[in-house]
Amino acid sequence: MPRVEISLSQIRENTKKLSELYMQKGISLMGVTKAVLGEPSIAKAMIQGGVKFIADSRIENIQKMKSAGILNQFVLLRTPLSQAESIVKNADISLNTEIETLKNLSYHAKDQNKIHQVIIMVELGDLREGILPYDLPQFIRETLSMPHIKIIGIGCNFACYGGIKPDDKNMRELSELVDLLEKEFHIDLEIISGGNSANFEWFKSSQDVGRVNNLCLGESILLGCETVGRKVIPGLYTGAFQLIAEVIESKRKASVPLGEICQDAFGNVPSFLDRGDHQRVIIALGRQDVQVSNLKSNNNLKIIGSSSDHIILDGENHNLEVGDEIRFSLDYGGLLATMTSPFVIKQFTDSNAHVAA
Ligand SMILES: *Cc1c(COP(=O)(O)O)cnc(C)c1O
Numbered sequence: 001m002p003r004v005e006i007s008l009s010q011i012r013e014n015t016k017k018l019s020e021l022y023m024q025k026g027i028s029l030m031g032v033t034k035a036v037l038g039e040p041s042i043a044k045a046m047i048q049g050g051v052k053f054i055a056d057s058r059i060e061n062i063q064k065m066k067s068a069g070i071l072n073q074f075v076l077l078r079t080p081l082s083q084a085e086s087i088v089k090n091a092d093i094s095l096n097t098e099i100e101t102l103k104n105l106s107y108h109a110k111d112q113n114k115i116h117q118v119i120i121m122v123e124l125g126d127l128r129e130g131i132l133p134y135d136l137p138q139f140i141r142e143t144l145s146m147p148h149i150k151i152i153g154i155g156c157n158f159a160c161y162g163g164i165k166p167d168d169k170n171m172r173e174l175s176e177l178v179d180l181l182e183k184e185f186h187i188d189l190e191i192i193s194g195g196n197s198a199n200f201e202w203f204k205s206s207q208d209v210g211r212v213n214n215l216c217l218g219e220s221i222l223l224g225c226e227t228v229g230r231k232v233i234p235g236l237y238t239g240a241f242q243l244i245a246e247v248i249e250s251k252r253k254a255s256v257p258l259g260e261i262c263q264d265a266f267g268n269v270p271s272f273l274d275r276g277d278h279q280r281v282i283i284a285l286g287r288q289d290v291q292v293s294n295l296k297s298n299n300n301l302k303i304i305g306s307s308s309d310h311i312i313l314d315g316e317n318h319n320l321e322v323g324d325e326i327r328f329s330l331d332y333g334g335l336l337a338t339m340t341s342p343f344v345i346k347q348f349t350d351s352n353a354h355v356a357a
Contacts, residue, residue, distance in 0.1 A: 001345050005244060007241075025203065028051075029053075030075055033054055055075035059090055105149060118152065123156070126164045128157060144185060155214075156174050165228055192214060196227070223238055249282040250322060282311070286309035290330075297328055298327040
């Protein structure tokens with residue numbers, strides 16, 4: 001079976017370095033676990049690295065981490081109305097943009113004798129979730145009238161859908177909104193979340209981060225890069241996740257298929273360049289597990305193509321035999337896909353070699 005080898009110490013170190021770095025300008029971090037399906041050992045590594053809050057987009061992942069005995073505060077990043085009861089039960093804080101959903105959360109919070117804390121998301125240009133600044137005062141007013149809901153913060157997100165960069169201009173806009181709301185409603189907003197792993201460049205270059213005092217980081221912690229240009233953040237590990245697959249065939253064959261070309265398994269009509277006979281290697285990994293564009297071979301093996309269950313590599317000059325293992329680094333899409341595939345074993349390499357269920 002293919003496996004992902006996960007270095008918990010590298011994840012812990014990345015979290016520690018990022019926590020220290022961002023704290024230099026007063027920014028605390030939430031560790032985002034959605035890409036790893038709320039894997040409890042990874043959440044624990046983030047906590048050891050210094051994050052106090054664990055954030056995830058799925059309530060099921062939060063339940064899993066709580067069941068594993070993690071006692072930290074949990075933040076739900078995406079809040080479906082239909083899950084309000086479970087959200088109040090399992091998450092300490094949720095991100096919100098709809099009054100209807102808040103009403104449901106308030107109803108269940110009353111029922112469960114709780115105060116549910118919320119971060120209100122503002123739309124500042126990326127066009128994913130968020131309330132338009134113009135509508136924000138009315139939204140806050142209505143939310144403040146809900147006795148079982150407490151607004152603890154304001155947040156925004158960039159580079160998620162629209163690919164818009166966080167910069168001094170939009171971050172300043174967030175800070176100004178915070179000042180305005182605190183003044184108008186006589187409230188203190190504790191958490192001002194400026195975004196995610198895309199905020200790195202802004203953070204580095206900014207003389208003044210304004211009111212922003214929090215970021216939710218997934219990819220930077222897990223893969224060691226920022227996400228505006230996918231540049232490595234100096235001093236971080238980029239290989240905490242390694243995908244390993246097994247060679248199941250290694251043969252010299254033609255580079256152009258024989259016969260009349262029709263559609264492949266995915267409805268594309270492929271074309272080929274004739275490079276003569278060469279060594280072709282097949283590994284037991286396919287599109288059901290991961291897209292080849294998400295993989296980078298650690299020894300420069302060129303990927304020729306893939307189908308659902310096979311990836312074909314150019315094995316020329318690599319001396320690969322059946323049973324050999326091939327290692328790949330993963331990008332964020334690859335991390336998501338392989339962590340989600342039930343066919344890929346998740347193995348921790350440096351903490352008592354424990355294997356995840
Ligand atoms: C996924 C997510 C994040 C984390 O994004 P990264 O790019 O992995 O750091 C932060 N905030 C929200 C609201 C998210 O949904």
